[in-house]
Amino acid sequence: MPYKWPLALDLLKIQYDALLSGHTLEVLTEYITIASTVKFEQWGVTGYITTDPENIETILSTRFEDYCLGSRRIAGLPLLGEGIFAQDGPAWKRSRELIRRQFVRVQKQNLQVFTSHVNELCNTLEQAARSGEIVDMQPLFFEFTLGTTTNLLFGEPHSSLAKKDRDALRDNFDYAALIVGIRVRLADLAPLYSPAKFKKACKVVRDWATFFANKALRYKDEVGEEKAFEKYSFIIDLWKEMKDENLVRDQLLHILIAGRDSTACLLSWTL
Secondary structure (H helix, E strand, O other), X not given: OOOOOHXXXXXXXXXXXXXXXXXXXXXXXXXXXXXXXXXXXXXXXXXXXXXXXXXXXXXXXXXXXXOOOOHHHHHHHHHHOXXXXXXXXXXXXXXXXXXHHHHHHHHOOOHHHHHHHHHHHHHHHHHHHHHOOOOOXXXXXXXXXXXXXXXXXXXXXXXXOOHHHHHHHHHHHHHHHHHHHHXXXXXXHHHHOOOHHHHXXXXXXXXXXXXXXXHHHHHHHHHOHHHXXXXXXXXXXXXXXXXXXXXXXXXXXXHHHHHHHHHHHHHHHHO
8 A cells, every 4th residue: 555654644634634534435435446455564564455355255255264353342342332343253253143143134124114214214305405504414324224223123214212312412423423433543552532511411322222232122021032032032032041230231232332323324335
């Protein structure tokens, strides 16, 4: 990977500027046009960026045991807790199997579950079009995917919460995710960067996931496990496997990342 400043400090600056401006993918695309896999070396550490499908499948699936998350686990643990994005080895395989089961179940659901969320998104865009103003669509996509993810996997739409609670979750989640992004780039020094606001934001997000988990588990106690499974299949399945409310909450947060952020970014980038 070409660089201009001593010690390749310009590459470090580019990374942080891209993160803070929300243009990481756009900035990195410039480098992956050089080759599908590029190597960079900085301060004795070698890193790679790859878009090669075979490399990605090898790292994330077929030869996962040859790789580990390393300092990425340290960076994300305060927000996410234990789950697929913060685990290695047998624990990772267990989480992966749990999540795989849920997505297989989701694929069999009727597409009508998306209707209300799509209509809400379209109505918002239509109102914006009438105003003639420029619209940043990414926040709308994040709201859309948050609604579909909670509806499909948590058993209830995010809209069941009051608007102030939804706004608080969005703001705190976005801030916490930004800080995790910075901590990832600090590698083993990640624990040194933990602002007080970050800790508060993590608590808000984790309390939100706890709300959904506890609601499903209370429903289980009221109507029985079999009936509760019909409404809250993912949460009840997690509970049957783990018997630990904190681990259930953590898994919900990891699913939220997979369902909300990845999909919203894909929609934004594609459009």
